[in-house]
Amino acid sequence: xxxxxxxxxxGLLLIIIFVSSAHSRExxxxxxxxxNEVTDETLSIINxxxxxxxxxKSNLSELLNKNADFETMGKIMLGKYARKLPDDMKEVYxxxxxxxxxKTIYDRLDNDEEEPDVTYAIVNxxxxxKGSKNKxxxxxxxxxxxxxxLASIRWWVIINKDQQYKVIDLTxxxxxxxxxxKDEFTSYLSNKSVSQLINNLSKKxx
Amino acid sequence: xLSLMLFLHTTTSKADISQFIxxxxxxxYVEPSTPEINYNTFDPFEETNRKMFAFNQAVDKAILKPxxxxxxxxxxxxxxxxxxxxxxxxxxxxxxxNDILQGExxxxxxxxxxxxINSSVGFFGxxxxxxxxxxxxxxxxxxxxxxxxxxxxxxxxxSPLFGPSTPRHIAGRVVDFAVHPLTWYLxxxxxxxxxxYGISEAVVAREELLDVLDDIEVNSTxxxxxxxxxxxxxxIDEISNGVPSDEPSEFSxxxxxxxxxxx
Numbered sequence: 001x002x003x004x005x006x007x008x009x010x011g012l013l014l015i016i017i018f019v020s021s022a023h024s025r026e027x028x029x030x031x032x033x034x035x036n037e038v039t040d041e042t043l044s045i046i047n048x049x050x051x052x053x054x055x056x057k058s059n060l061s062e063l064l065n066k067n068a069d070f071e072t073m074g075k076i077m078l079g080k081y082a083r084k085l086p087d088d089m090k091e092v093y094x095x096x097x098x099x100x101x102x103k104t105i106y107d108r109l110d111n112d113e114e115e116p117d118v119t120y121a122i123v124n125x126x127x128x129x130k131g132s133k134n135k136x137x138x139x140x141x142x143x144x145x146x147x148x149x150l151a152s153i154r155w156w157v158i159i160n161k162d163q164q165y166k167v168i169d170l171t172x173x174x175x176x177x178x179x180x181x182k183d184e185f186t187s188y189l190s191n192k193s194v195s196q197l198i199n200n201l202s203k204k205x206x
Numbered sequence: 207x208l209s210l211m212l213f214l215h216t217t218t219s220k221a222d223i224s225q226f227i228x229x230x231x232x233x234x235y236v237e238p239s240t241p242e243i244n245y246n247t248f249d250p251f252e253e254t255n256r257k258m259f260a261f262n263q264a265v266d267k268a269i270l271k272p273x274x275x276x277x278x279x280x281x282x283x284x285x286x287x288x289x290x291x292x293x294x295x296x297x298x299x300x301x302x303x304n305d306i307l308q309g310e311x312x313x314x315x316x317x318x319x320x321x322x323i324n325s326s327v328g329f330f331g332x333x334x335x336x337x338x339x340x341x342x343x344x345x346x347x348x349x350x351x352x353x354x355x356x357x358x359x360x361x362x363x364x365s366p367l368f369g370p371s372t373p374r375h376i377a378g379r380v381v382d383f384a385v386h387p388l389t390w391y392l393x394x395x396x397x398x399x400x401x402x403y404g405i406s407e408a409v410v411a412r413e414e415l416l417d418v419l420d421d422i423e424v425n426s427t428x429x430x431x432x433x434x435x436x437x438x439x440x441x442i443d444e445i446s447n448g449v450p451s452d453e454p455s456e457f458s459x460x461x462x463x464x465x466x467x468x469x
Binding site for chain 1: 337338421425426431432435436439440442446448
Protein backbone atom coordinates (compact mmCIF):
# COMPACT_ATOMS: atom_id res chain seq x y z
CA UNK A 1 0.00 0.00 0.00
CA UNK A 2 2.82 2.35 0.96
CA UNK A 3 4.56 1.51 -2.30
CA UNK A 4 1.47 2.57 -4.23
CA UNK A 5 1.19 5.72 -2.13
CA UNK A 6 4.81 6.56 -2.93
CA UNK A 7 4.09 6.10 -6.64
CA UNK A 8 1.10 8.44 -6.41
CA UNK A 9 3.11 11.02 -4.54
CA UNK A 10 5.96 10.87 -7.05
CA GLY A 11 3.44 11.12 -9.90
CA LEU A 12 1.72 14.07 -8.24
CA LEU A 13 5.07 15.78 -7.72
CA LEU A 14 6.00 15.28 -11.38
CA ILE A 15 2.65 16.71 -12.50
CA ILE A 16 3.14 19.74 -10.23
CA ILE A 17 6.68 20.29 -11.56
CA PHE A 18 5.47 19.89 -15.17
CA VAL A 19 2.53 22.28 -14.73
CA SER A 20 4.68 24.79 -12.87
CA SER A 21 7.39 24.72 -15.54
CA ALA A 22 4.78 25.03 -18.31
CA HIS A 23 3.32 28.06 -16.53
CA SER A 24 6.79 29.48 -16.11
CA ARG A 25 7.49 29.14 -19.86
CA GLU A 26 4.14 30.68 -20.68
CA UNK A 27 4.77 33.69 -18.41
CA UNK A 28 8.28 34.07 -19.80
CA UNK A 29 6.96 34.06 -23.38
CA UNK A 30 4.46 36.73 -22.39
CA UNK A 31 7.21 38.74 -20.69
CA UNK A 32 9.33 38.64 -23.88
CA UNK A 33 6.34 39.70 -25.99
CA UNK A 34 5.62 42.54 -23.55
CA UNK A 35 9.25 43.75 -23.64
CA ASN A 36 9.39 43.52 -27.44
CA GLU A 37 6.29 45.70 -27.68
CA VAL A 38 7.78 48.24 -25.27
CA THR A 39 11.12 48.37 -27.12
CA ASP A 40 9.42 48.67 -30.52
CA GLU A 41 7.34 51.59 -29.29
CA THR A 42 10.34 53.22 -27.58
CA LEU A 43 12.50 52.99 -30.72
CA SER A 44 9.72 54.28 -32.94
CA ILE A 45 9.42 57.35 -30.69
CA ILE A 46 13.18 57.95 -30.45
CA ASN A 47 13.85 57.32 -34.16
CA UNK A 48 10.87 59.34 -35.37
CA UNK A 49 11.66 62.39 -37.47
CA UNK A 50 8.11 63.72 -37.13
CA UNK A 51 8.24 64.55 -33.42
CA UNK A 52 10.03 67.46 -31.79
CA UNK A 53 12.24 66.78 -28.76
CA UNK A 54 9.48 67.80 -26.37
CA UNK A 55 6.94 65.60 -28.14
CA UNK A 56 9.38 62.68 -27.99
CA LYS A 57 9.89 63.23 -24.25
CA SER A 58 6.17 63.49 -23.67
CA ASN A 59 5.42 60.33 -25.70
CA LEU A 60 8.22 58.43 -23.96
CA SER A 61 6.91 59.56 -20.59
CA GLU A 62 3.44 58.31 -21.49
CA LEU A 63 4.82 54.98 -22.69
CA LEU A 64 6.94 54.49 -19.56
CA ASN A 65 4.08 55.50 -17.33
CA LYS A 66 1.97 52.75 -18.89
CA ASN A 67 4.62 50.04 -18.79
CA ALA A 68 6.92 50.73 -15.83
CA ASP A 69 6.19 50.44 -12.12
CA PHE A 70 7.73 53.67 -10.82
CA GLU A 71 6.45 53.12 -7.30
CA THR A 72 8.36 49.86 -6.94
CA MET A 73 11.42 51.32 -8.67
CA GLY A 74 11.37 54.25 -6.28
CA LYS A 75 11.23 51.89 -3.31
CA ILE A 76 14.11 49.81 -4.62
CA MET A 77 16.15 52.98 -5.04
CA LEU A 78 15.49 54.01 -1.46
CA GLY A 79 16.40 50.53 -0.20
CA LYS A 80 16.41 50.42 3.57
CA TYR A 81 15.44 54.11 3.68
CA ALA A 82 12.05 53.33 2.06
CA ARG A 83 10.45 53.09 5.49
CA LYS A 84 11.47 56.68 6.18
CA LEU A 85 9.44 57.99 3.26
CA PRO A 86 6.44 59.81 4.85
CA ASP A 87 3.03 58.71 3.53
CA ASP A 88 2.12 62.22 2.40
CA MET A 89 5.26 62.40 0.24
CA LYS A 90 4.95 59.05 -1.50
CA GLU A 91 3.03 60.41 -4.48
CA VAL A 92 5.39 63.35 -4.95
CA TYR A 93 8.41 61.04 -4.69
CA UNK A 94 7.00 58.53 -7.24
CA UNK A 95 6.19 61.38 -9.62
CA UNK A 96 9.78 62.67 -9.34
CA UNK A 97 11.17 59.18 -9.95
CA UNK A 98 9.09 58.99 -13.11
CA UNK A 99 10.39 62.36 -14.33
CA UNK A 100 13.99 61.48 -13.43
CA UNK A 101 13.92 58.10 -15.20
CA UNK A 102 12.14 59.44 -18.26
CA LYS A 103 14.76 62.17 -18.62
CA THR A 104 17.64 59.77 -17.94
CA ILE A 105 16.40 57.19 -20.46
CA TYR A 106 15.60 59.85 -23.05
CA ASP A 107 19.04 61.46 -22.66
CA ARG A 108 20.77 58.09 -23.01
CA LEU A 109 18.83 57.10 -26.10
CA ASP A 110 18.71 60.40 -27.90
CA ASN A 111 22.35 61.46 -28.22
CA ASP A 112 23.00 60.43 -31.78
CA GLU A 113 21.74 63.44 -33.66
CA GLU A 114 24.92 63.45 -35.72
CA GLU A 115 24.31 59.91 -36.88
CA PRO A 116 20.87 60.17 -38.52
CA ASP A 117 21.50 57.19 -40.79
CA VAL A 118 22.30 54.81 -37.98
CA THR A 119 19.52 52.39 -37.11
CA TYR A 120 19.17 50.80 -33.73
CA ALA A 121 17.26 47.65 -32.94
CA ILE A 122 16.71 45.65 -29.78
CA VAL A 123 16.27 41.89 -29.90
CA ASN A 124 14.97 40.37 -26.69
CA UNK A 125 15.12 36.61 -26.95
CA UNK A 126 15.62 34.93 -23.60
CA UNK A 127 13.90 35.00 -20.27
CA UNK A 128 14.28 33.39 -16.88
CA UNK A 129 12.39 33.41 -13.62
CA LYS A 130 13.48 35.54 -10.70
CA GLY A 131 12.00 34.83 -7.33
CA SER A 132 9.81 31.86 -6.56
CA LYS A 133 6.30 32.84 -7.59
CA ASN A 134 6.36 33.15 -11.38
CA LYS A 135 5.88 36.88 -10.98
CA UNK A 136 9.36 38.24 -11.71
CA UNK A 137 11.42 37.72 -14.81
CA UNK A 138 14.70 38.76 -16.32
CA UNK A 139 14.42 39.25 -20.07
CA UNK A 140 17.77 39.38 -21.88
CA UNK A 141 18.53 40.77 -25.29
CA UNK A 142 20.97 42.67 -27.46
CA UNK A 143 21.05 46.23 -28.71
CA UNK A 144 22.04 46.25 -32.37
CA UNK A 145 23.56 49.21 -34.18
CA UNK A 146 23.29 48.74 -37.94
CA UNK A 147 22.85 44.99 -37.35
CA UNK A 148 26.03 44.68 -35.23
CA UNK A 149 25.77 43.86 -31.53
CA LEU A 150 26.39 47.03 -29.56
CA ALA A 151 25.58 45.99 -26.00
CA SER A 152 23.62 43.60 -23.87
CA ILE A 153 20.30 44.68 -22.44
CA ARG A 154 18.43 43.16 -19.52
CA TRP A 155 14.94 43.98 -18.29
CA TRP A 156 13.61 43.14 -14.86
CA VAL A 157 9.87 42.62 -15.29
CA ILE A 158 7.20 41.91 -12.70
CA ILE A 159 3.54 40.96 -12.85
CA ASN A 160 1.77 43.41 -10.56
CA LYS A 161 -1.35 42.87 -8.47
CA ASP A 162 -3.54 43.82 -11.45
CA GLN A 163 -1.87 41.02 -13.44
CA GLN A 164 -0.07 43.50 -15.69
CA TYR A 165 3.54 43.20 -16.77
CA LYS A 166 5.64 46.15 -15.60
CA VAL A 167 9.31 46.99 -16.03
CA ILE A 168 11.19 47.74 -12.80
CA ASP A 169 14.79 47.86 -14.06
CA LEU A 170 16.79 48.27 -17.22
CA THR A 171 20.41 47.12 -17.42
CA UNK A 172 22.21 48.46 -20.47
CA UNK A 173 25.78 47.33 -21.24
CA UNK A 174 25.98 45.93 -17.75
CA UNK A 175 24.86 49.12 -16.02
CA UNK A 176 21.62 48.77 -14.08
CA UNK A 177 19.73 52.04 -13.93
CA UNK A 178 17.96 51.17 -10.68
CA UNK A 179 21.12 49.97 -8.98
CA UNK A 180 22.97 53.10 -10.06
CA UNK A 181 20.27 55.35 -8.64
CA LYS A 182 20.01 53.23 -5.50
CA ASP A 183 23.69 53.78 -4.78
CA GLU A 184 23.35 57.51 -5.34
CA PHE A 185 20.37 57.69 -2.98
CA THR A 186 21.98 55.46 -0.33
CA SER A 187 25.06 57.66 -0.32
CA TYR A 188 22.94 60.83 -0.19
CA LEU A 189 20.68 59.51 2.56
CA SER A 190 23.58 58.38 4.74
CA ASN A 191 23.87 61.98 5.96
CA LYS A 192 20.68 63.66 4.74
CA SER A 193 16.94 63.09 5.11
CA VAL A 194 14.42 61.71 2.61
CA SER A 195 12.78 65.18 2.49
CA GLN A 196 16.10 66.71 1.47
CA LEU A 197 16.43 64.07 -1.25
CA ILE A 198 12.95 64.92 -2.54
CA ASN A 199 13.81 68.63 -2.55
CA ASN A 200 16.99 67.88 -4.45
CA LEU A 201 15.12 65.77 -7.02
CA SER A 202 12.39 68.36 -7.48
CA LYS A 203 14.99 71.07 -8.14
CA LYS A 204 16.50 68.88 -10.85
CA UNK A 205 13.46 67.29 -12.45
CA UNK A 206 10.29 69.18 -11.54
CA UNK B 207 15.91 31.22 -1.86
CA LEU B 208 13.59 28.60 -0.40
CA SER B 209 16.32 27.32 1.89
CA LEU B 210 17.10 30.86 3.02
CA MET B 211 13.43 31.48 3.79
CA LEU B 212 13.08 28.18 5.64
CA PHE B 213 16.21 29.03 7.56
CA LEU B 214 14.82 32.43 8.45
CA HIS B 215 11.39 31.13 9.44
CA THR B 216 12.75 28.43 11.67
CA THR B 217 15.48 30.34 13.38
CA THR B 218 14.38 33.93 13.69
CA SER B 219 11.43 36.09 14.66
CA LYS B 220 10.00 38.71 12.27
CA ALA B 221 11.96 41.53 13.88
CA ASP B 222 15.11 39.47 13.55
CA ILE B 223 14.31 38.82 9.90
CA SER B 224 14.27 42.53 9.09
CA GLN B 225 17.50 42.98 10.96
CA PHE B 226 19.04 39.95 9.25
CA ILE B 227 18.09 41.27 5.81
CA UNK B 228 19.31 44.76 6.58
CA UNK B 229 22.62 43.47 7.87
CA UNK B 230 23.18 40.89 5.18
CA UNK B 231 21.67 42.63 2.21
CA UNK B 232 22.56 46.19 3.08
CA UNK B 233 24.71 46.60 0.00
CA UNK B 234 22.27 44.83 -2.26
CA TYR B 235 19.05 45.22 -0.37
CA VAL B 236 16.93 44.69 -3.42
CA GLU B 237 19.76 44.23 -5.82
CA PRO B 238 18.46 44.10 -9.39
CA SER B 239 20.47 41.79 -11.56
CA THR B 240 24.18 42.19 -11.12
CA PRO B 241 26.58 40.44 -8.76
CA GLU B 242 26.69 41.86 -5.28
CA ILE B 243 28.84 44.92 -4.70
CA ASN B 244 29.60 45.95 -1.15
CA TYR B 245 30.57 49.60 -1.36
CA ASN B 246 31.48 49.81 2.31
CA THR B 247 34.45 47.58 1.70
CA PHE B 248 34.88 48.43 -1.96
CA ASP B 249 35.55 52.14 -1.36
CA PRO B 250 37.37 52.41 1.99
CA PHE B 251 39.28 55.51 0.84
CA GLU B 252 36.18 57.44 -0.17
CA GLU B 253 37.26 60.70 1.42
CA THR B 254 40.61 60.75 -0.39
CA ASN B 255 39.00 59.43 -3.57
CA ARG B 256 36.47 62.26 -3.56
CA LYS B 257 39.29 64.82 -3.33
CA MET B 258 41.13 63.18 -6.21
CA PHE B 259 37.86 63.01 -8.17
CA ALA B 260 37.39 66.76 -7.64
CA PHE B 261 40.97 67.36 -8.82
CA ASN B 262 40.39 65.25 -11.94
CA GLN B 263 37.14 67.09 -12.56
CA ALA B 264 38.94 70.43 -12.39
CA VAL B 265 41.62 69.24 -14.84
CA ASP B 266 38.94 67.82 -17.11
CA LYS B 267 36.90 71.03 -17.12
CA ALA B 268 39.95 73.23 -17.64
CA ILE B 269 41.83 71.18 -20.24
CA LEU B 270 40.50 67.86 -21.50
CA LYS B 271 36.83 68.67 -21.98
CA PRO B 272 37.47 71.91 -23.93
CA UNK B 273 39.97 70.03 -26.12
CA UNK B 274 37.42 67.28 -26.74
CA UNK B 275 34.71 69.84 -27.49
CA UNK B 276 36.99 71.73 -29.89
CA UNK B 277 37.91 68.45 -31.57
CA UNK B 278 34.19 67.67 -32.01
CA UNK B 279 33.51 71.15 -33.38
CA UNK B 280 36.35 71.06 -35.88
CA UNK B 281 36.38 67.46 -37.09
CA UNK B 282 33.14 66.14 -38.66
CA UNK B 283 31.63 62.89 -37.39
CA UNK B 284 32.98 60.85 -40.31
CA UNK B 285 36.53 62.04 -39.63
CA UNK B 286 36.22 61.40 -35.91
CA UNK B 287 34.97 57.90 -36.60
CA UNK B 288 37.98 57.21 -38.82
CA UNK B 289 40.39 58.45 -36.15
CA UNK B 290 38.55 56.38 -33.53
CA UNK B 291 38.85 53.31 -35.77
CA UNK B 292 42.56 53.95 -36.35
CA UNK B 293 43.34 54.19 -32.62
CA UNK B 294 41.18 51.15 -31.85
CA UNK B 295 43.00 49.15 -34.51
CA UNK B 296 46.28 49.97 -32.74
CA UNK B 297 44.86 48.36 -29.58
CA UNK B 298 44.56 45.00 -31.36
CA UNK B 299 47.90 43.54 -30.16
CA UNK B 300 46.93 44.16 -26.52
CA UNK B 301 43.48 42.68 -27.07
CA UNK B 302 44.95 39.64 -28.82
CA UNK B 303 47.52 39.15 -26.03
CA ASN B 304 44.74 39.07 -23.44
CA ASP B 305 42.38 36.96 -25.60
CA ILE B 306 45.11 34.33 -25.73
CA LEU B 307 45.91 34.53 -22.02
CA GLN B 308 42.23 34.03 -21.24
CA GLY B 309 42.06 31.01 -23.56
CA GLU B 310 39.43 32.72 -25.72
CA UNK B 311 40.31 31.12 -29.07
CA UNK B 312 37.30 32.41 -30.95
CA UNK B 313 37.79 35.97 -29.73
CA UNK B 314 41.53 35.79 -30.48
CA UNK B 315 40.78 34.66 -34.02
CA UNK B 316 38.23 37.48 -34.31
CA UNK B 317 40.88 40.01 -33.21
CA UNK B 318 43.40 38.73 -35.77
CA UNK B 319 40.80 38.84 -38.55
CA UNK B 320 39.78 42.35 -37.57
CA UNK B 321 43.36 43.58 -37.49
CA UNK B 322 44.24 42.05 -40.88
CA ILE B 323 41.06 43.25 -42.61
CA ASN B 324 41.01 46.74 -41.11
CA SER B 325 44.74 47.32 -41.63
CA SER B 326 44.48 46.36 -45.32
CA VAL B 327 40.96 46.81 -46.73
CA GLY B 328 40.23 49.36 -44.03
CA PHE B 329 43.21 51.51 -45.10
CA PHE B 330 45.56 51.26 -42.09
CA GLY B 331 42.65 50.91 -39.70
CA UNK B 332 40.86 54.16 -40.57
CA UNK B 333 37.89 52.12 -41.76
CA UNK B 334 36.16 49.25 -40.00
CA UNK B 335 34.97 46.87 -42.75
CA UNK B 336 35.68 43.94 -40.40
CA UNK B 337 32.54 44.69 -38.37
CA UNK B 338 30.41 44.50 -41.53
CA UNK B 339 32.12 41.24 -42.42
CA UNK B 340 31.04 39.62 -39.16
CA UNK B 341 34.03 40.41 -36.92
CA UNK B 342 32.68 42.87 -34.36
CA UNK B 343 34.98 44.77 -32.02
CA UNK B 344 35.48 43.67 -28.43
CA UNK B 345 37.82 44.86 -25.71
CA UNK B 346 40.17 42.97 -23.43
CA UNK B 347 42.84 44.16 -21.05
CA UNK B 348 45.24 42.56 -18.61
CA UNK B 349 43.14 43.54 -15.60
CA UNK B 350 40.29 41.50 -17.10
CA UNK B 351 42.72 38.62 -17.60
CA UNK B 352 43.71 38.84 -13.93
CA UNK B 353 40.02 38.83 -12.98
CA UNK B 354 39.44 35.72 -15.10
CA UNK B 355 42.26 34.02 -13.16
CA UNK B 356 40.57 34.92 -9.90
CA UNK B 357 42.62 37.93 -8.81
CA UNK B 358 40.49 40.22 -6.64
CA UNK B 359 40.03 43.82 -7.78
CA UNK B 360 41.05 45.37 -4.48
CA UNK B 361 39.58 48.65 -3.24
CA UNK B 362 38.25 51.40 -5.47
CA UNK B 363 40.85 54.06 -6.17
CA UNK B 364 40.49 57.31 -8.09
CA SER B 365 43.91 57.74 -9.61
CA PRO B 366 45.25 61.14 -10.70
CA LEU B 367 44.26 61.89 -14.32
CA PHE B 368 43.33 58.25 -15.07
CA GLY B 369 40.23 58.37 -12.86
CA PRO B 370 38.27 55.36 -11.58
CA SER B 371 40.46 52.36 -10.97
CA THR B 372 41.45 49.53 -8.66
CA PRO B 373 44.89 48.06 -7.87
CA ARG B 374 44.10 45.23 -10.30
CA HIS B 375 43.16 47.70 -13.01
CA ILE B 376 46.29 49.80 -12.43
CA ALA B 377 48.51 46.68 -12.61
CA GLY B 378 46.67 45.70 -15.79
CA ARG B 379 47.27 49.09 -17.39
CA VAL B 380 51.02 48.84 -16.64
CA VAL B 381 51.25 45.38 -18.24
CA ASP B 382 49.15 46.39 -21.26
CA PHE B 383 51.38 49.42 -21.75
CA ALA B 384 54.55 47.32 -21.44
CA VAL B 385 53.50 44.62 -23.90
CA HIS B 386 52.13 46.96 -26.56
CA PRO B 387 54.40 46.99 -29.63
CA LEU B 388 53.75 50.72 -30.07
CA THR B 389 55.30 51.42 -26.66
CA TRP B 390 58.56 49.83 -27.85
CA TYR B 391 58.39 51.51 -31.22
CA LEU B 392 57.77 54.96 -29.76
CA UNK B 393 60.62 54.55 -27.28
CA UNK B 394 63.06 55.27 -30.08
CA UNK B 395 61.07 58.20 -31.46
CA UNK B 396 61.15 61.79 -30.28
CA UNK B 397 58.95 63.00 -27.42
CA UNK B 398 56.50 64.67 -29.82
CA UNK B 399 55.28 61.36 -31.22
CA UNK B 400 54.90 59.80 -27.77
CA UNK B 401 52.95 62.71 -26.34
CA UNK B 402 50.77 63.18 -29.40
CA TYR B 403 49.72 59.51 -29.30
CA GLY B 404 48.81 59.72 -25.60
CA ILE B 405 46.99 63.04 -25.99
CA SER B 406 45.09 61.87 -29.09
CA GLU B 407 43.88 58.79 -27.24
CA ALA B 408 42.71 60.90 -24.28
CA VAL B 409 40.94 63.50 -26.44
CA VAL B 410 39.25 60.91 -28.67
CA ALA B 411 38.07 58.89 -25.66
CA ARG B 412 36.80 62.04 -23.91
CA GLU B 413 34.98 63.24 -27.02
CA GLU B 414 33.12 59.96 -27.19
CA LEU B 415 31.94 60.44 -23.61
CA LEU B 416 31.00 64.13 -23.84
CA ASP B 417 27.23 63.59 -23.97
CA VAL B 418 27.13 60.57 -21.66
CA LEU B 419 29.11 62.22 -18.86
CA ASP B 420 27.18 65.49 -19.19
CA ASP B 421 23.90 63.56 -18.92
CA ILE B 422 25.07 61.62 -15.88
CA GLU B 423 26.31 64.76 -14.13
CA VAL B 424 23.06 66.63 -14.75
CA ASN B 425 20.81 63.71 -13.79
CA SER B 426 22.59 62.44 -10.70
CA THR B 427 22.27 63.41 -7.06
CA UNK B 428 25.89 62.45 -6.41
CA UNK B 429 28.14 62.46 -9.48
CA UNK B 430 31.01 60.74 -7.67
CA UNK B 431 28.80 57.80 -6.66
CA UNK B 432 27.28 57.61 -10.14
CA UNK B 433 30.69 57.33 -11.77
CA UNK B 434 31.90 54.81 -9.18
CA UNK B 435 28.83 52.69 -9.69
CA UNK B 436 29.03 52.85 -13.49
CA UNK B 437 32.72 51.99 -13.40
CA UNK B 438 32.09 48.96 -11.21
CA UNK B 439 29.12 47.69 -13.19
CA UNK B 440 30.89 48.25 -16.51
CA UNK B 441 34.01 46.40 -15.37
CA ILE B 442 31.92 43.43 -14.26
CA ASP B 443 30.23 43.47 -17.65
CA GLU B 444 33.55 43.66 -19.50
CA ILE B 445 35.05 40.83 -17.47
CA SER B 446 32.05 38.65 -18.32
CA ASN B 447 32.43 39.67 -22.00
CA GLY B 448 29.05 41.36 -21.96
CA VAL B 449 27.22 38.18 -21.06
CA PRO B 450 24.75 38.84 -18.23
CA SER B 451 25.20 36.76 -15.10
CA ASP B 452 23.65 33.29 -15.15
CA GLU B 453 22.86 33.55 -11.48
CA PRO B 454 20.18 36.14 -10.91
CA SER B 455 20.24 37.61 -7.45
CA GLU B 456 18.55 35.42 -4.89
CA PHE B 457 16.81 38.51 -3.59
CA SER B 458 13.55 39.42 -5.28
CA UNK B 459 10.52 41.61 -4.76
CA UNK B 460 8.58 38.45 -3.77
CA UNK B 461 10.97 37.85 -0.92
CA UNK B 462 10.77 41.40 0.29
CA UNK B 463 6.97 41.19 0.30
CA UNK B 464 7.00 37.80 2.01
CA UNK B 465 9.19 39.16 4.74
CA UNK B 466 6.84 42.11 5.18
CA UNK B 467 9.57 44.60 4.48
CA UNK B 468 8.96 47.67 2.40
CA UNK B 469 6.80 46.26 -0.42
